[in-house]
Each structure stands twice: as C-alpha cells, then as structure tokens.
Amino acid sequence: MANVTVVDNNPLKSIAIDPIAPLAIGGTANLVATGVFADGTKQDVTDVATWTSADATVVTVSNAAPTRGQVRGVAAGGPVTITATVQTASGPISGTVSVTVAPKKLVSIQITPTNPSLSPGQSQNFTATGTYDDGSTGDVTQQAIWASDTPSVLTIVASGATAGRATAVAAGTVSISATVEGVTGSLQLTVMSVPLVRIVVSGDANTIIVGTTQPYKATGQYADGSTKDITTSVAWSSTNTAVLSVSNAAGSQGQATGIAAGTANLRATLGTVTGQLAITVSDKPLRSIAVSPNPLDNLVVGLTRRLTANATYGDPPNTIVLDVTTSASWTSSDSSIATVGTSSTTAGQVTGVKAGSTTVTATLSGISGSATVNVTNPTLTSITVTPSAASVRAGRSVSFTATGNYDNATQIDLTNDVTWTSSDTTVAQVSDAAGSKGVATGVAASATPVTISATYRSVSGTASLTVTAPSIVALRVTPTSATLDVDQT
Template identity: 30%
Template sequence: MVSFQRHLKQNSQGFTLVELLLVVTVLGILSAVTISTLNQQAQRERAADVVRLAQLEQANQAIQSFEAVEGYYPPEVGGVPTDTKLSEYLINWPAGVEYRVDSSTNSFAIYTELSDNNFNKFSTAWEGVAHCSPTNIDSISVCVTPGGTTPSVTSLSLSPSPVLLTVGGTQQLTATATYSDGTSTTVSNSTTWTITVPNVVTVSSSGFLTAVGSGSTNVSGSFGGQTASVTVNVTNVTPTVASVTVTPTSVALNVGGTQQFTATATYTDGSSSNVTNSAVWNVQSLGGGTVASVNSTGLATAQSVGSAIVRASYSGFTGSASITVGSTGVVLTSIDVSPKTMTLTIGQTGQLTVNAIYSDGSIVDVTGKSTYSVGQIQTYVSVDASGLVTGVSDGSAIVTAHYSGFSADSNITVSTFTGGTLDALVIAPTYPTIAIGESLQLRAFTRDSLGNLTDVTSSTSWSVSSFISTITLKNGLVTGVSSGTTVVQADYKGETASTYVTVSSSSTF
C-alpha cells in the first residue's frame, strides 16, 4: 500500500523534460506538413489564376483586333462570341472567359473567375485597360470602351453618293459612324437599312444594293440614333465604255522583275469595272530590243535594261503605263555605234545610233544618252548631242561615241561630188600674170563624168614645182616676189592639175 502511494506520488509530478520535447517535436512535424499542403494548394491556385489572366488578355486582344479590321464587335450567345471570323484572330475561345457586347454603345466586356478574393491585387496587371466593377468579389473583368468612356454617335455617312446603276447592277454601300470623341468606324453590318421604293433596288443587311427596275429611290441607314440616306437612280440603258486606264501608271523594275497591271474601264454612266482579264495586252519596247513582255492577264516581266510602254485595249479604248527596267547583277560590257562607216557630201547629214550591250545579252539604245567627239581633224565634220553628223568639208574624220566609260568609232568621209565619178581637176584662172607684190587666189575645181564643176580649193594640196620660185604660195594664194615664171601644181584625190604663174613689173592678166 505504501509502495502504491509512493508510485502515485511519483507520477503526480507531471511530464519529464524528455517527454515534453518529444511532444513539441511531433506537433512541429504535423504543423509543417499542414502548412506545406496549404502552400502547395495556394501555389496551384495562383498558377491557375496566371493562366486565366493570360487567357483574358488573349481574348481582349482578339476582340479589339477583330473590331479594328471588321468594324464591329462580334455578337455573342451565352457569353461566347459567335462570329466565325473571330477564328482568324483567336483559334479557340478560352473556357472560363465570358464575353458581353453592347452594339448600341459600341463597347464590350470580358471577365473570368479568379481564386484570390483580393481584387485589387490583380488590378495592376491591366494597366492601360479600363476596368469594370466585378460581378462578384471573386471575379476580375476588363471593359473596353473608346477613351475609357462610352462615346455617342454624332453623325452617320453613306458612300458612294449618289449611286447610278443599270438594271441588274450592284453596289456596296458603306456606312461610317463618327463618335463624340472624334473617332469613326465602318458600321455597315450593324446599320439598319430601309428603301423608299422597293421595286427599284433591294438592299441586304450589310448595305449591298441590287438594281431590279428603272426609277429613283432613297436608301437610308440608321445606327446609334443617327440616320443618313443616298439617292439611287436605275436606268435600263446599258452604259458604254468611255475610257480605259492602266494602273499603276508607271513602275521601275530590275531585270527579271514582274508587275501585275490592272485595266479599268470607265463607262458613260460614271461606273467602272475591272477588265484586266478581258483586255488585250501588248508591250512596246522603246529604243530597240525586248525590254519587257506582258501576258494575257496583264502580268509584265522585265527582260532587259531600258524603257517600255504597256498597253491594254478594251472595247475600242486603250490605256497605257510605263516601265523602266534597271539592272541588278547585270553590267555594261561594251557599246556599239552604227553605221561603222558613213559617206556624206558637204552639208549632208547622217544619224549615228549607239547601243549599250550588257552582260545578260540585253541591248539598249543609248544614242541620246551618249556624248560625241571628232578626231584630230575637226574641220571635215561636225556632230551634235544627238549623234547627228554633218559634212563640213571634203575629207575623212573619225567620230567617237562615249557612254558610261566605253567608246566606239565611226569613220566619216565627206565628198564634194554630188553627181558622177571624178573626171578631171582644173585650175582657174589659167596661166595668170601678176606684178611683184601682187596676190592672186588660184581656185581648183573638179569636173565629174556628168560635167558638174565643184570648188575644192580648200581641200586641195598646192605646191610649186619649179626649181626657182618667183612667188609665195599658201592654200592656192600666190604672191609675186620677183620677175619670172613659176609652175603651180594642185593635187586632189589622185588627180593633178598644173598651171604657171608669170610675175612681171605690172599685172596683165
């Protein structure tokens, strides 16, 4: 009994230090496990929120891009956009993102549910995007309205105006809304269309007109409380072509490059149509060679360096455009001048032609872009900036064409003969007498087989054949120096003539 009491007494003293440490350790382990589990759950929820926010941003960007291109916000059913065109901007609408649209105010809202109840914690993730109040404390939403507020429609315009059609013709009307913040957008698909005279035209929900009978009517469009109208006139007269234009009107291409041209016919009623595939196309290369080609649908291909004119003909009318072809990787290798030889009479002209030859085999006429020079003897011919050579005096000369560091020659011969072949050379006057100190100009004439006489004095070589000369002689001009007789000889193109000049104290000729 005593021992039992002693045992009870010992037990009443409480837990030992070891026991207490053991209990604390166990509790710590349990707490750590619990906290770790809770942290992992919070991390998973936070990761899910990040994904939802990314999906919300993707949806936001897709809706805004859609409106910028299409001109309206897509309709929705059950919080999901229903316009199939949206797939061009976002392949799949994200689950958990709900969409709302209000076409009357041109605004939309999207939102998603988040796990964190602290809404403000996520607001900074959407800087620059207007926020709407969440529908409940567990959601975040993004509202988009122009300027952060809802602008009102201040005006509506329709184009084109007026509209001229023939029976069976069509025309797309475009409705443009202007807002109080100064912005404007195309709202053709959201506009309500009405017609005053239905048997003249029909109009689709997007503003597409079809003429069904002759007459005049007004077509009205209403959007955002604003209304606009256009007058449509329909006739039974089939319009005729008034003109054809080709666009673009001028292009610059490199060798091997292509350009699609468009032919447009304008009609007597003011309408126009694309006749590219119906027109007859051709190309004219300027300056020789094949600069470009064009196929039956107006596709032109640059063939070689130079210039060309592309033409499209339709219903008796023709439009044109110009092509300038440069070179990429193609270099100039030489130039050629033609003709290589040319014979002219005095005063007669002849045209030189200069062609540039490139490494791809293309040849371009550069006559007007070349410069020209005459060789050392410049008294026989002259040449202008266009390569036109003129015979000046009897003789031969070399004319050189220069272009981009290259040169080519043409040999020019100037002849005084205009009739038959050279028959004789004569000197006049014959056997003259002059006084000492007196001068006399001798002249040389050619006589051809037809009897024509031509003065060739300046082209003749003059010489004194006497051993002792009583005169001085220069270009046929004789001057008496001392009394006596001197023989003077003239040479021209292989023909020779001579006379003698007598010098006395007085002139007696």
C-alpha cells in the first residue's frame, strides 16, 4: 500500500478522479485518485482511499489490494457515481467520478506491441485492446487471462496487477494469447539470442529540482546494431540516495526524484550491463509557470490534446527551465467546455466537451500558469490515410498517418485518435496502441495488398499495404581474419 504523508501545514484539500470511457459488461478499468494538497502538490492516493459504488448492481469497485480502485461493469446502465474517500485529521475528503456500463459485446482482441525485440532475461509489458460490436475499443489487459504456449522460451503473468508482463527465457519462437469472455487474441514472437552490449540512459533534463520528479528512459543497444526501450526491464539505482531517488515500481520505473541539492549518477542495469547519466539536483526557487500552447485553438469536441507546463526556477541570468507537466496540479475554469487530466499519466491532457472557451491552469507550489482553450464542434466528413499505398518487406514496419477533414474546412491530425485495423492480420498487422498507433508491420509476403483502415466515430479512411518477401542485402563473415596451421580447420 502506498504511503500518503499529511502534515498540519500542508493538508489534503481535494481528490480528483480521471473520467473513463464506458465499460463493457464484464469489463474492468483502473481508476486513479489524485490528492491535491494545500500547496498545490499532488500525490496518488488510490491505495489509501476507501472506494464505494452508488449502485453495485451496475458497477462494482474493489477495495482489495492489488486491485483497489478497479471498477467492473455488471449490467448495462448508469451513470453510477464512484467515490474515493481519504480520512484526514480534519475529516473525510472525497472525490467522485461517473461510470457508465454500455450494452456492447467484445468481438476481437489485439495484442501490442506487435513486433517486440526480446532477448533472454528481458521483460516486456504487453497490452490487450478489445474491439466491440459498436466499433469502439478499450484496454482489456488486466481483464484478460494471458498464456504462453512455450514457457521454456517465454513466460507471461496470467492475471493480476502485472497481467501481460512477459519475460524471455531462451531463444526461440513462442505464441502468447489473451482471452476475455471467450474471445482470444494471439501474437507470435521470436526471442533472439543477440546479446545486450550497452545501455543509454536519457531524459528531457539532466537537472531536477528538490521535491520534483522527472521520468528517464533506458535504451538497450545490441550486438547486431538494433535498439530497444528497456526502461521497464532494467534495475534502476542512484549513486547518492541522499540527493536523488529513483523508482523501480511497476508503472513508474525510471522516475527520479530530487531529495537535496547535489549530484548523483542515475543508473540502469540489466544483467552485467549498466548505463548511467549524471544528474544535478538544484534547490533554486520556483518563479513562474508557462503553459503551452497558448491559446490551444480548434480543439474538436471529443478529441484530447496535451498542454505542457514549463517552470522557471531561479533568477536571471542563472535560471533553469523544466517540464513540470506531470507534477503540476491541473484545473479547468469550465469543465462543461473542456476537462483536463490530473493523474501522472493524463496530466495536461485536455478533452473538448462542447463548443466554447475555457481557461486551463497548472499550479505547483502556489505558482500558476494558464492557457486559453477554444473548443469547436465541426462535423467530420472524411479521413485521409497517408501514404495511400505502401510496400514493406516481411518483418519490417511502415508508419501511416490519419488526417480528419471537417465541414468547416479544417484538417486535424487524428493518427492517435482513430482505431487502426488490418484487413488480414496474417499478412500485416497495424498497431492501435498508444505510442505506436498507425505503425504497420509485415508478417508474411502476399501478392494481394492488405487494407489498412483508420476509423473515428463511424467515419473511415483506408490505404493499401503490400508485403513482400525479405531479401538479403548484405552478408557478414566472421572472424574477419584468421591464422591457420597446416591441417588445421
């Protein structure tokens, strides 16, 4: 269970719970309760809150570890009010969110990433995305039962808080599956025996302010020249924990927090390979916060776009500017026009509700910055997918983008908003997972092109993808030189 520190001079003032999409019957989702304190700082209070449902015949909510805050659809209906309450010295503090259960049926499951690069000892978090009979999609990772058909090559967590986390054991080919309500999605992958030779640690800034947190990334470089994000596979550590701490907890791996002014090396280790990055922790005072873009124009109703909060610390000419988007407390002056996310994963993400203008504010340690958000409500008339036709070799990938064309003559990038599908996943698969949406990967060569579709609110656009057979473009002979005695082989 997480620890929430409440002191008399910085009491808990409110609790915010991010809204979620409608649940399917039997579907689950994990709610996150974020506590906002008197000085504007935030802390995840999900695990210390008491959760209740106003109508458990429609939606239930868990109070048991490790699924505390997880809601499950029981029957179509709602909205049902879900409440998270934390007891404080001055009395209970509560936050609420409305949850609706839609009468929709799960028809298919896609597992992503579709083309991971794994070597023995590495781990990978897989995501299961369900598609329903109304065309909508939802994350069913924790609802699914996961399995590996060859545990000697790769094991996978079947259920629970870390469901879908796989660990490579040995080189070979394996198929993993995720099953929900009798519907199964599967993915075949190969564990390579290529050794890891280097780890590169990187982040947006090499400076952290005391009391703030910054995310860092670990990238593995392999003997064959390939690279892979191994942030969730490495063991993170700090060479000076009195100055800098770093998390190894699921969901926050690589997030470093400044403890006191000084320097420390942030390290990432996997097996015998270690990478590190020098970090400076500063105690300069916060002077201002700027939110960008300002204004945020043409936010279409139903779409979500991200605002960024940059904080300036210290006085000229020795100032430090850092991204504090995830550590700031976010509010909207009119949530009937646009809402803004408040959790660590949704902070600064603004969603249009109805046409109009509102002010979105980011606050940290009593200092605020704001931006004007202008929401419009045009009608989507068509979607253009580019490139309209592409060719890729089996085992390789190509990226598609989706542009929405509206009746007010505006064009908006919808690549991350549409649902991506392939007409034949045995020939080519296309990712619908956050961070890789629209990335199509050739599976097997075929003379018949595959149709790649991008759909948003019943409007679709398509492109064709031809998958060709892989070809040898180079050969490398090793060793490059050798000395042999007579009769030696």
